[in-house]
Amino acid sequence: NAGVMQNPRHLVRRRGQEARLRCSPMKGHSHVYWYRQLPEEGLKFMVYLQKENIIDESGMPKERFSAEFPKEGPSILRIQQVVRGDSAAYFCASSPEAVTGVNYGYTFGSGTRLTVV
Amino acid sequence: TQLLEQSPQFLSIQEGENLTVYCNSSSVFSSLQWYRQEPGEGPVLLVTVVTGGEVKKLKRLTFQFGDARKDSSLHITAAQPGDTGLYLCAVSGTYKYIFGTGTRLKVLA
Numbered sequence: 001n002a003g004v005m006q007n008p009r010h011l012v013r014r015r016g017q018e019a020r021l022r023c024s025p026m027k028g029h030s031h032v033y034w035y036r037q038l039p040e041e042g043l044k045f046m047v048y049l050q051k052e053n054i055i056d057e058s059g060m061p062k063e064r065f066s067a068e069f070p071k072e073g074p075s076i077l078r079i080q081q082v083v084r085g086d087s088a089a090y091f092c093a094s095s096p097e098a099v100t101g102v103n104y105g106y107t108f109g110s111g112t113r114l115t116v117v
Numbered sequence: 118t119q120l121l122e123q124s125p126q127f128l129s130i131q132e133g134e135n136l137t138v139y140c141n142s143s144s145v146f147s148s149l150q151w152y153r154q155e156p157g158e159g160p161v162l163l164v165t166v167v168t169g170g171e172v173k174k175l176k177r178l179t180f181q182f183g184d185a186r187k188d189s190s191l192h193i194t195a196a197q198p199g200d201t202g203l204y205l206c207a208v209s210g211t212y213k214y215i216f217g218t219g220t221r222l223k224v225l226a
Contacts, residue, residue: 035216040221041218042205042217042219043205045213045216048212048213056211056213093214099209099210099213099214104150104162105152105162105214106160106162108152108160108161110157111158111159
């Protein structure tokens with residue numbers, strides 16, 4: 001079984017451009033989560049999606065950021081008009097069921113490292 | 118305020134030494150996970166602890182969940198350079214995991 005696949009691994013964008021980050025969950029996993037990690041910091045929750053639905057986007061900046069998980073294909077995290085402060089590692093995780101109470105963790109991808117120049 | 122506080126924030130030790138890192142909160146949790154993240158990679162789940170007072174061992178790593186299920190510790194015996202990484206604890210929030218601030222460990226050969 002392939003794990004969680006993220007691409008690209010590294011992405012360089014100029015200020016004002018758009019960044020598209022892709023995440024294919026593990027086979028059989030229909031719950032996808034995006035996290036951001038700034039240099040030397042922990043993981044901050046951004047958004048939780050199930051197929052075709054955004055369940056929780058409480059960690060997403062209100063502007064320029066959007067996420068989707070279509071019926072077919074990978075989940076996409078889109079950042080419009082990128083700024084230097086968007087430079088970070090973005091991680092996707094998946095799980096076979098919703099996180100409630102006792103649960104047994106995520107499987108993470110290797111991340112996309114976005115650099116805005 | 119952080120839900121999960123980890124300490125120490127940074128730790129640099131020599132190969133062969135023992136160490137303990139902590140994950141603390143004022144809240145009670147039904148379970149808690151520990152992850153290790155190596156440089157340039159995503160976090161990897163090490164263990165889940167569920168019962169208050171539970172102790173789990175993974176080779177040289179010993180994980181303990183506090184009796185009141187508010188805190189946890191990770192003890193590494195005879196640390197090796199391969200143990201270098203960011204250690205994160207996590208608990209389930211509303212439909213998602215919330216991660217601690219992390220302990221960045223460096224083991225010097």
